[in-house]
Amino acid sequence: MFKKIAALTLSALAVLTISALGAGVSGRLVIKGSDTMLPLANQWAEDFQKKNPRATISVTGGGSGVGITALINGTCDIATSSRPIEPKEVAAARSRNFVPKEFPVAIDGIAVVVHPSNPIKSLTVDQVRDIYTGKITNWSQLGVKAGRIVAVGRDTSSGTYKFFQEDVLKGAKYRADMISLPSTNAIATTVSQDKGAIGYIGIAYAKSFAKKVKVLPISFGKGKPAIYPSDNAIRSRQYPISRSLFCYTRGNPTGLAKAFLDFVMSPEGQAGVRKVGYVPIK
Structure with a gap:
């Protein structure tokens, strides 16, 4: 009897452990911008979603300027850029009550x-x-x-x-x-x-x-x-x-955006930089 209860308990713990490990973060993240960084952003999104299957990530290009404009207008969560953000773009962001946060992510x-x-x-x-x-x-x-x-x-x-x-x-x-x-x-x-x-x-x-x-x-x-x-x-x-390659967010990132950028800067995320063909930032 005790052996049966113990076995059931272990099975339940195993299910809970698997669920906890597989849960990860959830939600929808929109990334837009640099055409140069498009294969890199796609690689990060693919690797991140394997670890966080409940997260949905949309990645599109169009150009760094397009991505930064989308960030300012609130239509993306992360802008990828192959150049530093310009003073006029920072001013436009301030007019929308936020200061872009810069993350150098690759070389x-x-x-x-x-x-x-x-x-x-x-x-x-x-x-x-x-x-x-x-x-x-x-x-x-x-x-x-x-x-x-x-x-x-x-x-x-x-x-x-x-x-x-x-x-x-x-x-x-x-x-x-x-x-x-x-x-x-x-x-x-x-x-x-x-x-x-x-x-x-x-x-x-x-x-x-x-x-x-x-x-x-x-x-x-x-x-x-x-x-x-x-x-x-x-x-x-x-x-x-x-040159450096960048990601920008609307102020300090939180939630899914923060989790994604933490992954980008992790050893696994930087390994993705090398896999795509760019140079890791660290």
């Missing part, structure tokens, strides 16, 4: 890519700037035979567009004939199909297109070593075009 290197057939071996930051501002229009000006340069970049809603303009172009305007595309994937695809093209994409996309585009080492200037965007070079910021 990225913006890879400069060309068609695999292009014989160019490397570029300086100045040369990249001159290409994208229109001072250099033909590959022959750089000593190689690849014809007319077709500059490809993102659209104005993109955080990468703005970061590249500020960090590489030093605030100068993009060349008028640049092909502006709505996604990083579209840039990589275009460069892979056009022998004269050059583009800029997040390192995770460069890795996924490894056999279709050629990643160029970049140097800080003439006479300085050209650095390939390896994980170590990006982490140490030796690679010239490195």
Whole structure:
């Protein structure tokens, strides 16, 4: 009799333990923003939901600016951004009675890519700037035979567009004939199909297109070593075009948003950063 009661008790405890472990957090979380961070946010959402099956997470891109606007308007819980939030966006948030909370969550290197057939071996930051501002229009000006340069970049809603303009172009305007595309994937695809093209994409996309585009080492200037965007070079910021990737919330996060960001910064969440192809923040 006692053995039967003990067995039933143990069974009940086992059920309670399994229920407690499987419960996790619940609710619906909306994440929106950076196209660069889209595969990363999807990876985090997938891994988080495995641990918290009662949580529903919606992840969409559209661009960093789109995500931050959605956060300000209250239509998303977390905005992903490949650039720091701008003062005017903080002011807009304050007008809605909150201050955005910033979370650096990963590190990225913006890879400069060309068609695999292009014989160019490397570029300086100045040369990249001159290409994208229109001072250099033909590959022959750089000593190689690849014809007319077709500059490809993102659209104005993109955080990468703005970061590249500020960090590489030093605030100068993009060349008028640049092909502006709505996604990083579209840039990589275009460069892979056009022998004269050059583009800029997040390192995770460069890795996924490894056999279709050629990643160029970049140097800080003439006479300085050209650095390939390896994980170590990006982490140490030796690679010239490195940056942090961010998540933003409406003030200090609570509930499901806090649980998600705690997961993002955990060893498991940072392992997801490496899995996707970016560089862990810690």
